Amino acid sequence: MQFVTTILCGGAGSRLWPVSRELHPKPFIRLGDGQSLLQKAFLRGVGLPGVTEVMTVTNRELLFATQDAYREVNSAGLMMSFVLEPCGRNTAAAVAIAALRVAEKHGPEALMLVLAADHLITDQRAFADAVSKARDLASAGKLVTFGIKPDSPETGYGYIEAEGNKVRRFVEKPSLEKAREYIDSGRFLWNSGIFCFAAGTMLQQMKQHCPEILAASAACVQQSRTAAGEDYSQIELDAKTFSSVPDLSIDYAVMEKSDQIAVVPCSIGWSDIGSWTALGNLLEPDSAGNRIQGEAVVHNTHNCIIQSNDRLLGAVGVDDLILIDTPDAMLVAHKSSAQDVKHIYAQLKASGHAAYKLHRTVHRPWGTYTVLEEGNGFKIKRIEVKPGASLSLQMHHHRSEHWIVVHGMAKVVNGEKELYVNTNESTYIPAGHKHRLENPGILSLIMIEVQSGPYLGEDDIVRFEDRYGRA
Amino acid sequence: MQFVTTILCGGAGSRLWPVSRELHPKPFIRLGDGQSLLQKAFLRGVGLPGVTEVMTVTNRELLFATQDAYREVNSAGLMMSFVLEPCGRNTAAAVAIAALRVAEKHGPEALMLVLAADHLITDQRAFADAVSKARDLASAGKLVTFGIKPDSPETGYGYIEAEGNKVRRFVEKPSLEKAREYIDSGRFLWNSGIFCFAAGTMLQQMKQHCPEILAASAACVQQSRTAAGEDYSQIELDAKTFSSVPDLSIDYAVMEKSDQIAVVPCSIGWSDIGSWTALGNLLEPDSAGNRIQGEAVVHNTHNCIIQSNDRLLGAVGVDDLILIDTPDAMLVAHKSSAQDVKHIYAQLKASGHAAYKLHRTVHRPWGTYTVLEEGNGFKIKRIEVKPGASLSLQMHHHRSEHWIVVHGMAKVVNGEKELYVNTNESTYIPAGHKHRLENPGILSLIMIEVQSGPYLGEDDIVRFEDRYGRA
Incomplete structure (x- = not known):
């Protein structure tokens, strides 16, 4: 039986600014142990018995960072697939497209576990137990949601009124008074946004409760595949057809309407890390x-x-x-x-300020760059290139560049020449020269680039060849 | 008649951390208009009618920064002198040594105005009027202090009870209750730490009220002159004899004991800028x-x-x-x-943390350097050299340096070679090579230095020649 962990990796996490930014959103925040929320979600998913694939729904901008994050915690051996969304269309669209692809590839009875990339679950064993129960219910045709046994009257979460595995009703974020009542009753659970179901069950329930989402999603998958050719491991969704999928949450579109719903009550140390107080509370307090x-x-x-x-x-x-x-x-x-x-x-x-979108260190498919200093007519960058990676073959009209290698080794195309630049060596790229920087080694390449010229904007670049499709 | 403005420039200003640091103390804090407190004190001093000299009491570490600050606001044409203290010994020692030198050079009837380098006075016209009155009193043999008419019951200042120009008594920093009483009485003034007197009067009163300070100060001046040769424009005090001068304030040693005291009550917009609230209040508030x-x-x-x-x-x-x-x-x-x-x-x-002492940008006699980035085996600095200035002829055992000029022109000694390096050109200094960097031009020289090597501490330096006496 195929069992596909589906990780939804997007969202801004604007409450966690300035660490979270549009191109470094909440899933990429690293905790005290050095692991990001995304890496923890990934390890949580692959650590479950019987998982045969991890499917990640993300976007083009975050794809390389996501793959880097997975690689860092060793994803070897497991089947990996990616769905790239051209824009955010909420969870119903993401789940519909994921379910369509899983059903087509593995058959409608294949099971899926849907996880958010930016939640924390501290008790993996309890979580695995809950997933095991959920799989049984999902195999029996249920859409299973995970209900967290509450330990405080949170007003920031939706609640589920439950009786055993039966869902009585979903309720919106309550007032504090209501939340206290819910806790006291003992019948209410936090709605965690974790789901388990057979792909076919989800598609059948969507056909019944939100047929327009299903139809639009199917059309989008079809159109995207036609445009890019079949590649199950990675599909980039067509922007036009995807934008026509209605923007609804999976809770609202299906879960709250379906009569096939079941809930698994559990205590798994779950938090959605919704604010700096939640994130900060993970640190140990001192005596003050x-x-x-x-x-x-x-x-x-x-x-x-x-x-x-x-x-x-x-x-x-x-x-x-x-x-x-x-x-x-x-x-x-x-x-x-x-x-x-x-x-x-x-x-x-x-106001268009860069600090909502980018960090000072900017991630690129090939590595990172950091502007260390800008002045009148010059700019200094620290450039780090991953082993085996390469920047595009490019040219600048208005700036020349001094490159000094301070760690690792660079392979450089500079005009007609190709040369190796070792640690503590340098080279000079005059304006107008075609050039390329590559890390042929197995160590990180760290290089200091001193740009000089009358115009130093990132848009003074002509790309001739790019292995990441940016030429 | 000689009239010497004496500026006392020292002190940490630890309440204004992190802008104020030991080697960038309070007088060097720049206000919203770009001028530092020191520059304002200097302009205040030279802007008075009849001033013939500015004598600055400071220390070796701050001398070049002080001279730079003066140069920036144009000190041309006025006689300038400097007394360099090897350590802080409070204001009685500073005033004694200044008065000894003024009396010897210009005669005992020469007048002195003593200003702190880190106070603010916003009404220059009212200040000039007060100084004019103070000069008349000083010429008649008084030690004159400036009493600020208070506008609030400050508990951070000492007070002077006055009647016209007569001082009834000095009082220490009061309780809030006492301060309110003082304000209500209308007889009390803030003790500003600004003084005016004839050099001879001060020396005569010191002989009477603190003869040991006067004697030790005179011995120190004598010893320092013997060691360094006579140069009125700059005397560096002998560390051993200076440290034997008792550590007392001029208020405590003389003013509070003398019967020659007079006070000039005034409203000159004075503040000692004692905290961030005082400094912050200089900025205009917005609607919130x-x-x-x-x-x-x-x-x-x-x-x-x-x-x-x-x-x-x-x-x-x-x-x-x-x-x-x-x-x-x-x-x-x-x-x-x-x-x-x-x-x-x-x-x-x-705890020996550098952040009490130095800023990220470090001032040197020849200009500044800023560490932009440090990593394993490399360090990147931005180096700015003033026109006409030169670093020492030096050598490093453990690091090589790449130099890239991004503004102005450098004259470089590199081993046996001497060369000019223009904007957007570079040179490489291997470890073990004697080298020197100089700015021969009239623009600032800005250079990026990329250091590479197994040890990058500032103490890996052998100086062969240095025009600032550091070889």
Whole structure:
């Protein structure tokens, strides 16, 4: 029996700015142990008995970062597939397309487990037990949702009223008073957004409850395949047909309407890490209640969450603050306003400020670059190229570049010449010269690039060849 | 008649960390108009009618930065002299040595005006009027102090009870209750630490009230002159004899004991800029009471002082905070704890952390350097050399250096060769090669240095020749 873990990897996580940004969203946030939420979701998925494939629904911009994240925690041996969305269309569209592909490839009885890439589950054994129960129910034709036994009257979650595995009703995010009632009753569970079902069951229920989503999704899959040719391991969805799929959540489109629903109540240490308070609470507090990651000096300061990885933070006479430092942006928020951090993200996005979208270190398919300094007529970058990776063959009209290798070895095309540049060696690329940078080695290549010229914008680039399809 | 403005330029300003640091102390803090407190003190001093000399008491470490600061605001034409203290010994020693030198050079009747380098006076006309009155009193043999008419019951200042120009008594920093009484009485003034006197009067009063300070100071001047030769424009005090001068304030040693005291009451917009609240209040508040310099995005945030010059700051749901960002350290303090910022400075100093002493950009006699990035086996610096300045002829055992000029022109000694390196050109200095960097031009030279080697500490340097006496 095929069993496909489906990871939904998208979403901005604007409440976790400045660490979370549009091109480095919440799933990529790394916790204290160095693993990102996405890596934890991936390991959670592949660690279940009987899993035969991991299908990830993400987008083109995040694909390489996702593959890098998986590679880092060793994904060898398991079948991997990717669905690339041209834009976000909510979970119903994602699940429909995933189910269509699984049913076609593995048959309608193949089971699927749908996980969010940005949740945390701390008790893997309890989770595996819950999945085992869910598989039995799914094999018997149920759409299974996972209901978390609540330990506090959270107002940020939807609830499920349950009786054993039976769902009585779904309820929206409640008031605090209502949430307390729910907890006291003992009948309510948090709606976790984790699902298990047979692909065929989902498709049949969608046909019944949201036929327009199913039809539009099927048309999109068909159109995308025609355009790009058949490749089960990776499909990039056609932008036009995908944008015509209605934007609805899977809960709203199917789960809340279907009579095939079952719930598995469980206690698995689940959190959706919805704010800096949730993320900060993963750190151990010191005797003053401060949870500190990085370098901080505090005086008369209590119950703060402090993350300062690159710089020193001094805190004096403050309580209950969230202090999050990144190389180009710093957040200072009161804990009681943790949900409002999204307003900063929104303001930055509305004004077109880069800090909602990019970090100072920018990820590319071949590695990363970091602008270290910009001045009048010059720009200095640190460029890191992954082993075996290569930048495009390119040319700039208005800038020349000095390249100095400080770690590893570079293979360089510079005009008509091809040469190797070793650690502590340099080369010079005059403006107008075609050039290419490649890391032929097995160590990371780290290079300092000093650009010089009257115009240094990223758009002064002519790409002649690119192995990542950007030429 | 000679009239010497004496500027006392030292002190840490630990309450203004992280902008103020041991080697970039409070006088060097720049205000919104781009001028530093020191430059303002200097312009205040030279802007008075009849000033014939500016004598600055500072130390070796700050001398070049002080001279640069003066040069920037154009000090041409005025006689300038410097007294370099090997350590801080409070104001009585500084005033004694200044008065000894002025009396010897210009005669005992020469007048002196003593100013702190780190205070602010916003009404120059009222100040000039007050100085004019003070000169008359000083010429008549008085030690004159400037008493500021108070506009609030400050508890951080000492007070002077006065009647006309007569001083009834000096009082220490009062309780809030006492301070309110003082204000209500109308007889009390803030003790500003600005003084005016004839050099001979001060020396005569010191002989009477603190003869040991005067004797030790005279011995120090004598010893220092013997060691270094006579040069009125610059004397570096002998460390051993200077350290034997008692550590007392001029108020305590002389002013509070002398019967020759007079006070000039005045309203000159004076502040000692004793904390971030005082400094922040110089910025205009927006409609939410936030005083912002730099780039900040705020939501539901009120009455904060925000200074973020290099990075974006997002503030959410916070009130009455002081948020001060610098390239390598950030301060978050509650306004009510503004005085306690000194504890962070003290903790950093006690633990030997560089951030109490140095900024990321380090000032040298020849210009500045900034470490842009450090990694395993490499370090990248931005080096700026002033026109006409030169680094020492030097050699490193363990590192080679790539130099890329991005602004101006460099004259380089590289082993046996001497060459000019123009903008967008580079050169390579192998480990073990003697080398020197010089800016022969009239523009600033900006250079990117990429160091490579197994050891990159600043102490791997052999200096052969240095025009700043560091070889």
